[in-house]
Amino acid sequence: MLTMLRHLSVFKNEGRLDINYTPSRLPHREFQRNLLTQFFRFAIENPGAMTQRVLITGNVGAGKTVLAHHFGLEISKEAKERGINLNYVHINCRQCRGNLFMILQQTVLHFHPHFPKRGYSAEETLQMLMQILDQQNAYLILVLDELEALIEAGGSEPLYKLTRIQESHLKEPQRVSLICILRELKYLNMLDPSARSTLQRNIIKLEDYSTSQLQDIIKTRVNLAFRNEAVSPSTIQFISELASAKNGDARYGIELLWRAGKYADALELPEVSPECVRKASTDVYPVIQKETVTSLGLHAKLLLLGIARFFKHSEAAYLSMGEAEQAYNIACEEYDENKRGHTQLWKYVKRLSALGIINTEISTTGQRGKTTLISLPSVSASDLEQELSEVLSRRKEEA
């Protein structure tokens, strides 16, 4: 009889492996989670009496984003129960290309979904935000995730503006608190001393997870997402060891778990075996999201297409700025677009690098003197080329 049944998926709820899912428990982050609650007690007990600035730091996959989200969900709920208009707004600075206006615009959109997309400066938007908060008697906990992007793009200035706005409103009620999320503390050195010292006061440091901690995290997630006994203890152990080798990156572990489950389903296996994990781990790990590529401007896309093609047909690990320019020119001809000048291309290179799609480094060796070398760290050149060609030809059809 059993053989007549269609294969039963190993998953019971795949969505719980999604990067945007916030689990109700965060094993091994309870202390840091409590600390965050303590830092923001006033927001529930005496809102408006003060504001707070907290910095969360730790490596990729250490749980920075999920920690903030978990806190945001709970404090919002508690505020609501007490009739406090507290708003938790989580912005990813990298997705906003490190642009303060875009960050503020997204924040205002939380309150006014029809706020215009352009036409205002960052300062005006900030003023508007403060007005809205006053009008609605609202409080804001603004999370600046991947703060690196904001500092890379604007240095101290944007943070200075954000912290000063509250200082120019010194009389009560104070409305804006900040949670900054930064992978590497060395970025603080790029700030001026006053901006740095405000951020350094309350630091929550997330250490890399150990293998046994990862095991608890993975096991908890297995129970949420998989059918009973679909993932054996040895598979959990194996995944935890692999994630531990990646500096304790829980995200890698959870991705691997999901992908291994997909292999098990494709092979119609009743459980996720270590072999499924091995297969999954040899897959390319997609670090760049499709939306990131789609959201690029036309000429940044053309430049990236040129770069992808270069690497597709070359064994080299790096290409020079000059070579990138040549490849870009060819792409422009193909798509009938007027070439942008050198200065403009530089800006695209910087943007692509800020988005983490390319790496740039200055080479001082070789006869050519100083030149910028570009590499493609984390995506296959042919996948990228294919993706870009599709997006660009879709655009051509629409035109």
Ligand SMILES: Nc1ncnc2c1ncn2[C@@H]1O[C@H](COP(=O)(O)OP(=O)(O)O)[C@@H](O)[C@H]1O
């Ligand atoms: N302590 C934890 N308990 C449960 N899940 C966790 C924990 N830490 C991290 N995760 C999960 O691991 C993944 C990566 O976490 P994330 O917060 O995105 O890391 P970071 O922002 O530090 O790079 C997410 O899916 C998150 O839900």
Ligand SMILES: [Mg+2]
């Ligand atoms: Mg994160």
